[in-house]
Amino acid sequence: MLFLWYPPCSTCKKAKAFLDAAGASYEGRNIKEQNPTREELKVWTAASGLPLQRWFNTSGQLYRAMNLKEKLPSMTDEEKLDLLATDGMLVKRPVLVGDGFVLVGFREEQWKAVL
Numbered sequence: 001m002l003f004l005w006y007p008p009c010s011t012c013k014k015a016k017a018f019l020d021a022a023g024a025s026y027e028g029r030n031i032k033e034q035n036p037t038r039e040e041l042k043v044w045t046a047a048s049g050l051p052l053q054r055w056f057n058t059s060g061q062l063y064r065a066m067n068l069k070e071k072l073p074s075m076t077d078e079e080k081l082d083l084l085a086t087d088g089m090l091v092k093r094p095v096l097v098g099d100g101f102v103l104v105g106f107r108e109e110q111w112k113a114v115l
Contacts, residue, residue, distance in 0.1 A: 001026040004036065004095040006088070015094045015106040022115050031095070035088030041081055044095070048102040052080040055104060057092045 003019060003026040005012035019026055036044070045052055053072060057063055068090075072080065084090055096103040101114050 001096060001098040003028045004031045004088075004091075004093060004097070005029070006031050006093055009093060011106050012094045015096070015111070018106070018108060018111060019096075019115075022112075024115055026096075031088035031091060031093055033088075036085065036091060036095075038081055038085035041084050041091075044097060044102045045081070047097075047100075048104055050104060052077050052084075055080075055084060055092055057090055060089055062087060062089045 001024065003016070005016060005028060007013070007030060016028070041055070045055055048055075056068060056072065058069070063069075068083075075083070092104050094106055096111065096114070098114060103110055103114065
């Protein structure tokens with residue numbers, strides 16, 4: 001599995017502790033230092049079944065600074081993918097990618113179901 005996270009994030013820390021406690025085997029990737037590529041995001045967003053809007057870190061400083069709450073509704077999905085690929089801090093985290101699933105955000109019950 002691939003675990004994308006931002007180490008200072010408290011939710012990400014909880015998710016990592018959950019994975020470690022469960023003995024899960026995963027590759028960790030700092031989402032700020034190595035943001036997802038457009039190609040990765042295109043595959044993952046489709047596999048997640050979530051609308052692209054849900055992939056944005058709406059509580060992040062960058063999201064607010066860019067006034068994305070106002071801009072996203074008029075953007076195409078292609079423009080949203082391009083934007084998400086520019087900076088990992090725009091992407092909701094953590095992200096867990098495995099065989100046949102992609103989870104965005106940490107909800108313990110969801111994560112238990114795939115481990």
